[in-house]
Amino acid sequence: MRFRYAFKEAMSGFKRSRLSAFASIFVLFVSLLSMGTFVIVGYNVNRLIKMIKEKIEIEVFIKDGRTKEQIDSLKKIVKSFDEVEDVIYISKEEAAKIFEKEFGEDIFSVLDFNPLPASFKIKLKEGFRTSRGVESVVGKLRKIPDFEDVKYRRLLLRIIERRFQILSWAFLGGGILLSLISILLIVNTIRLSIYAKRKLIKIMQLVGATRGFIMLPFLIQGLLQGLIAGILSAMIIYTMLRVVIPQFPDDVVSSVNIPDLFFPALVLLGLVLGFVGSWISARKYITYKLIS
Amino acid sequence: MVEFNNVSVWFDDNLVFKDLNFKVNDGEFVFVTGPTGSGKSTLLRLIYMDIFPNRGKVIVGRFDSRKIKKRQIPYLRRRLGIVFQDFKLLDDRNVFENVAFALYVTGAKRKEINRKVLMALTEVGLSHKKNSMPDELSGGEQQRVAIARAIVNEPFLILADEPTGNLDPDTSTEIIELLKRINLRGTSIIMATHNYSIIEMVKDAKVFQISNHTLVQIK
Ligand SMILES: Nc1ncnc2c1ncn2[C@@H]1O[C@H](COP(=O)(O)OP(=O)(O)O)[C@@H](O)[C@H]1O
């Protein structure tokens, strides 16, 4: 009964401040839409970067004339580095085969000796696939006199890192800003609803309704606004993914991924923002003092 | 039952009460009178604890203004019936619903609400108008609905702030007769008014006049 009453009041609160309720739902909807899009873009870019980073390897060339034992112990040393996940040895012969595969020419048909050095391909552990991690390993490798030259794609890594950082900051900043704006708008909508119902509230205060009882309809109103905005934005994003993305080439479609629980989380975020806004407003304007 | 101990109240530099001592016993009918702005409404607000004394304390039943927690205030108000000059009815609810509202917000059961509301409406002589909307009633009838709402919780004290201020003399008399009847059943009444002809209608009432920031008993 108590809840039914609160729900009824919440609905009539909607009707009375229809314009501002609509405005705050709309802004909350746009915020959730942008945040949702950001999350999907961010998530996929992140995935892409991870995939690229996985391919980032360091190649170190070994000076000629090292015995098998020497190479084995070198491999052990490199493998013992904290940053290193795996080390693959590529002998001079294997290097020649790879060369042949790539250039379609047998190197021995041109030269009568093998000019290609033996090398290690070094794979880093996930947490060290950064320019800092790479440079640290490279620094250590350069101190070992058995190695000749170190090759790695520092520039690519740097660019990826910087882009990704900018994207994450934009995502975080934009999300926070939009959430704040939505909360402020909901605070205002609920304030208007409270003002429209000040007579009702005053009577409730006079006959001894508790503060929670008086606040409840307004909290429900905030939650409803959040729910509507959340569901709307989830529906729009879902439709966009379903309708718009298939217009792109297949490889784009198959590479777009949606994080688990994305849609429930979006609706939940709407509910949370709606609740926070109405909570702030109700706490501020409904106190134990008679409303004026 | 209601006790003011050395109560001082001021708003900014506007002194309303200074060292006020005042007591109302069970079952009394008390008038508080004084010119507009002398502090009648302030006195009542101190009792239903919408404001608190700057100095001293107010005791209402088992509630003490210096000890009461904010969240206990609603429970104090459930023990009081408060009536105003402007009735404070909800225009979008009928007579029954207006009275029921006071029970509703305290979480009473539907059956209990029905019984108590009908009793209160019978008491004020409006049971036949329970389905009317407030704007279909005369001023006197509206005030009687407000009184029904005030008594529906069976309060020990009714606070009436110029309840006849908007009513003509005949209707005022009816309202006072109604309050007298309620008082006879044991409910205390504190009424603020600056209308002496109303005070004269209640023979054995105590009358206090606000003067020099305190209450002086004149009858
Ligand atoms: N909330 C308030 N803020 C400032 N002054 C107030 C407030 N409430 C009452 N007053 C002042 O206190 C005095 C007493 O007011 P009130 O109790 O309403 O008088 P009455 O009911 O006898 O007409 C008046 O001077 C009024 O201006």
Ligand SMILES: [Mg+2]
């Ligand atoms: Mg007054």
